[in-house]
Amino acid sequence: MNMTTPLPESRVVKYHQIRHHKKSRRGCLECKTRRCDEKKPTCSACARRETQCHYVEPGLRRPPGQEKSGTGSPQTDTDDASPNHRQPSPSYETIYTPEHLLHLRLLHHYNICTVQSFTDAFQLEGFKSEVLRLEVPSLALQHHYLMDALLSVTLLHLASTDPSTDLPVTKYRDRAVRQLRHQVEQVSEDNARPVFMASLLLSVTALAADRHTGYDGIWLTNWLAMAIGPRMMIDGLRKQVSLRPTPQRSIPLEHAAPVAIPLDLEDALRMDADDEDWEFREDLQRAATGIGKLFGSLACPTCDGCVAFKARAWPFSFVSSRFVDMARQLKPRALAVMSYYLPFFHWFPRVWLYEDVAVQEMERIALAVGSEWATPLAAPKVAVRVKDTSLLKEYLLGLNRAIGKQKKETDETSRYGY
Numbered sequence: 001m002n003m004t005t006p007l008p009e010s011r012v013v014k015y016h017q018i019r020h021h022k023k024s025r026r027g028c029l030e031c032k033t034r035r036c037d038e039k040k041p042t043c044s045a046c047a048r049r050e051t052q053c054h055y056v057e058p059g060l061r062r063p064p065g066q067e068k069s070g071t072g073s074p075q076t077d078t079d080d081a082s083p084n085h086r087q088p089s090p091s092y093e094t095i096y097t098p099e100h101l102l103h104l105r106l107l108h109h110y111n112i113c114t115v116q117s118f119t120d121a122f123q124l125e126g127f128k129s130e131v132l133r134l135e136v137p138s139l140a141l142q143h144h145y146l147m148d149a150l151l152s153v154t155l156l157h158l159a160s161t162d163p164s165t166d167l168p169v170t171k172y173r174d175r176a177v178r179q180l181r182h183q184v185e186q187v188s189e190d191n192a193r194p195v196f197m198a199s200l201l202l203s204v205t206a207l208a209a210d211r212h213t214g215y216d217g218i219w220l221t222n223w224l225a226m227a228i229g230p231r232m233m234i235d236g237l238r239k240q241v242s243l244r245p246t247p248q249r250s251i252p253l254e255h256a257a258p259v260a261i262p263l264d265l266e267d268a269l270r271m272d273a274d275d276e277d278w279e280f281r282e283d284l285q286r287a288a289t290g291i292g293k294l295f296g297s298l299a300c301p302t303c304d305g306c307v308a309f310k311a312r313a314w315p316f317s318f319v320s321s322r323f324v325d326m327a328r329q330l331k332p333r334a335l336a337v338m339s340y341y342l343p344f345f346h347w348f349p350r351v352w353l354y355e356d357v358a359v360q361e362m363e364r365i366a367l368a369v370g371s372e373w374a375t376p377l378a379a380p381k382v383a384v385r386v387k388d389t390s391l392l393k394e395y396l397l398g399l400n401r402a403i404g405k406q407k408k409e410t411d412e413t414s415r416y417g418y
Contacts, residue, residue: 290318
């Protein structure tokens with residue numbers, strides 16, 4: 001066949017010109033597979049067929065990456081837009097619940113404000129401040145009880161600095177304490193550090209927690225009980241807990257100090273073998289020895305720094321769990337020892353952690369022991385109301401003549417050190 005010979009007309013394929021039309025993207029669902037002129041409220045095709053016209057609502061398109069089914073009958077957009085498949089985009093309120101927002105607020109406040117308050121109050125330097133700011137939040141993401149302790153501490157700080165806020169100050173603390181008790185029973189190398197940190201956070205804020213919850217008992221007993229936890233951790237797992245060396249203090253505070261137990265307190269602790277407190281005599285004497293060192297530190301050359309250090313160390317170094325049990329049972333001798341500790345809150349940092357402690361606690365102790373203990377409690381009841389540091393120091397020094405003689409530590413008492 002000649003290449004130039006035309007094909008018979010019967011074999012010529014006739015092509016129709018493609019008519020251009022508007023692409024329907026938001027058309028009626030009934031006509032989605034057809035062409036739709038998108039007239040509102042009813043498109044022309046539905047009007048002609050006398051059927052109900054449905055339009056896809058903006059924002060309810062198929063999510064990116066969702067593929068149509070490759071088997072069975074073809075899946076149409078009509079199927080996707082059926083009532084069972086219409087899932088509205090999650091709102092801001094559903095993504096960020098009030099509790100989520102509270103967590104974000106507390107984590108931010110902890111890192112920016114609460115840690116700084118600890119740093120300023122206790123003059124934390126170097127790694128100690130870094131541990132609170134960086135390591136504690138990092139470990140809290142892995143250990144729920146530490147996270148609860150962190151949130152609890154921050155709530156207390158917020159409530160203390162802004163009393164107008166209505167915050168659930170007990171929400172996380174109660175849960176943290178319960179979980180921490182369980183963790184302490186099974187301390188290992190893996191959880192020693194977060195357990196220690198949670199215990200320390202809860203103990204240092206125990207007084208503030210009792211104040212904000214309106215606890216009507218003696219706050220000092222709960223504070224002393226919480227302080228025992230970190231001490232046991234340090235004593236039992238020092239290698240796991242103290243991972244970094246402690247920097248040298250600018251003021252030497254480890255020097256020997258006179259042990260001068262006030263005479264009225266010594267008289268209150270005397271007992272016979274048939275006394276109900278006889279089995280606790282060593283616990284009472286140990287706590288009283290610590291009080292004697294506090295009085296002795298008033299004669300130190302670096303008085304204020306030395307007193308402040310030893311006052312904060314007394315619960316960790318001299319208070320036993322048996323002594324705390326006596327205090328919780330409102331045993332007068334234990335409460336008398338605690339009353340002589342209260343004046344030394346004058347040397348504590350003037351921060352939210354220790355507000356309204358000394359005077360109020362003295363009133364509770366006096367009420368608990370009764371009038372028969374008025375004599376041994378007379379001196380500390382006066383001391384807690386003295387606001388001037390020099391006057392308070394002079395008054396406390398005058399309570400015991402042994403301080404003036406610079407009575408040194410004996411071998412027996414030196415086993416209890418700060």
